[in-house]
Amino acid sequence: MVVVVTTVASFEIENTGYLDASGRPTRPLPAFADDRDELVSLYRAMVLTRTFDAKAVALQRTGRLGTYPACLGQEAVAVGLGAAMSPEDVLLPYAREQGAQFLRGVTPTELFLYWGGDERGSDFSGPREDFPICVPVASQVPHAVGVALAFQLRGEPRVAVCVSGDGGTSKGDFYEALNVAGAWRLPAVFVVTNNQWAISVPRSAQTAAATLAQKAVAAGFAGEQVDGNDVIAVRDVVGRALARARGGAGPHLVEAITYRLSDHTTADNASRYRDDESVGRHWREDPIARLRAYLTAAHGWTKDDEEATLASCAKDVERAVEEYLATPPQPPEAVFDYMYERLPADLRGQRTAATEARAAAVPSDDG
Numbered sequence: 001m002v003v004v005v006t007t008v009a010s011f012e013i014e015n016t017g018y019l020d021a022s023g024r025p026t027r028p029l030p031a032f033a034d035d036r037d038e039l040v041s042l043y044r045a046m047v048l049t050r051t052f053d054a055k056a057v058a059l060q061r062t063g064r065l066g067t068y069p070a071c072l073g074q075e076a077v078a079v080g081l082g083a084a085m086s087p088e089d090v091l092l093p094y095a096r097e098q099g100a101q102f103l104r105g106v107t108p109t110e111l112f113l114y115w116g117g118d119e120r121g122s123d124f125s126g127p128r129e130d131f132p133i134c135v136p137v138a139s140q141v142p143h144a145v146g147v148a149l150a151f152q153l154r155g156e157p158r159v160a161v162c163v164s165g166d167g168g169t170s171k172g173d174f175y176e177a178l179n180v181a182g183a184w185r186l187p188a189v190f191v192v193t194n195n196q197w198a199i200s201v202p203r204s205a206q207t208a209a210a211t212l213a214q215k216a217v218a219a220g221f222a223g224e225q226v227d228g229n230d231v232i233a234v235r236d237v238v239g240r241a242l243a244r245a246r247g248g249a250g251p252h253l254v255e256a257i258t259y260r261l262s263d264h265t266t267a268d269n270a271s272r273y274r275d276d277e278s279v280g281r282h283w284r285e286d287p288i289a290r291l292r293a294y295l296t297a298a299h300g301w302t303k304d305d306e307e308a309t310l311a312s313c314a315k316d317v318e319r320a321v322e323e324y325l326a327t328p329p330q331p332p333e334a335v336f337d338y339m340y341e342r343l344p345a346d347l348r349g350q351r352t353a354a355t356e357a358r359a360a361a362v363p364s365d366d367g
């Protein structure tokens with residue numbers, strides 16, 4: 001008997017990058033990169049993000065902010081995807097997309113408020129339809145599918161852009177969401193920020209899959225990798241995925257390869273599970289230094305340009321810190337106010353009790 005074996009499916013995963021770690025182009029850059037102003041705006045967005053990030057950690061260390069997840073080293077992913085999006089698209093972030101949020105009009109003050117435990121920080125004055133930060137791992141991915149379905153049903157040329165981490169791709173939510181997005185050809189772009197760690201779990205222990213991008217293939221659509229420390233590449237690859245999804249070609253997955261240079265959050269101490277030497281190696285891939293080197297070589301970026309950018313970002317962040325610290329806290333019963341349109345009866349009772357407890361705790365004038 002002759003057994004005939006036929007290949008019924010095969011796939012390839014591409015990886016796109018334009019600048020090497022020292023900022024030298026490895027091939028011709030995409031057209032938008034001819035525009036110095038465009039590159040400077042990407043650069044400034046990354047510097048603003050890093051300035052905000054450092055300040056947020058400092059505020060937490062001095063007891064003026066809650067637990068905070070730094071995005072140190074990953075700025076190019078969020079900035080690249082944020083720059084690629086159109087205003088009418090909807091961003092469903094995880095927690096390290098500060099750079100994308102700023103580009104979309106979320107203010108540094110709002111993000112300080114959020115990480116300071118104040119829900120008003122999620123009430124964005126800018127992108128009203130963008131989703132709030134999503135700390136529960138991967139629960140934003142099915143939400144993105146819902147948003148994309150709404151766009152499809154309404155015939156709107158908009159795309160849901162969902163960001164999750166490498167760890168998030170192990171969750172059932174992630175696979176289920178991708179499956180539906182593929183089956184219904186929804187206008188969604190899934191960006192996976194592969195920063196090599198899920199708290200203390202390295203990427204190598206997270207999954208036996210060779211790439212995270214290939215997880216899209218099982219759901220019936222394409223995935224690819226991009227150098228997540230090359231902001232030009234992220235903007236380019238996500239931009240092309242958005243254009244295709246907007247045109248009705250369905251979903252796409254982009255795995256952005258980067259590295260979490262910081263602790264997982266301010267509640268973590270990464271030196272307990274990884275050595276300084278490997279972190280030091282990854283500093284050589286720094287996305288900000290990389291674009292700065294290219295700007296200097298190709299667009300005459302000067303020391304004065306650099307200093308002016310650092311000063312203007314520092315000023316923006318300082319102003320936000322002042323606004324944040326001057327914002328009076330909400331009363332404790334505010335914790336009941338953002339979950340339900342109409343508060344269920346049992347929670348109404350608890351809310352009243354919180355108001356009464358607050359009134360009782362306020363010292364009266366006559367002592």
Ligand SMILES: Cc1ncc(C[n+]2csc(CCOP(=O)(O)OP(=O)(O)O)c2C)c(N)n1
Pocket residue numbers: 096135136137164165166167168169193195197198199260264
């Ligand atoms: C459903 C759920 N389980 C566990 C946690 C605790 N937790 C917070 S972040 C995290 C790891 C996430 O790793 P990854 O998806 O790679 O994102 P990263 O934090 O590296 O950006 C875990 C397990 C959580 N927030 N939500």
Ligand SMILES: [Mg+2]
Pocket residue numbers: 165166167193194195196197198199
């Ligand atoms: Mg991770």
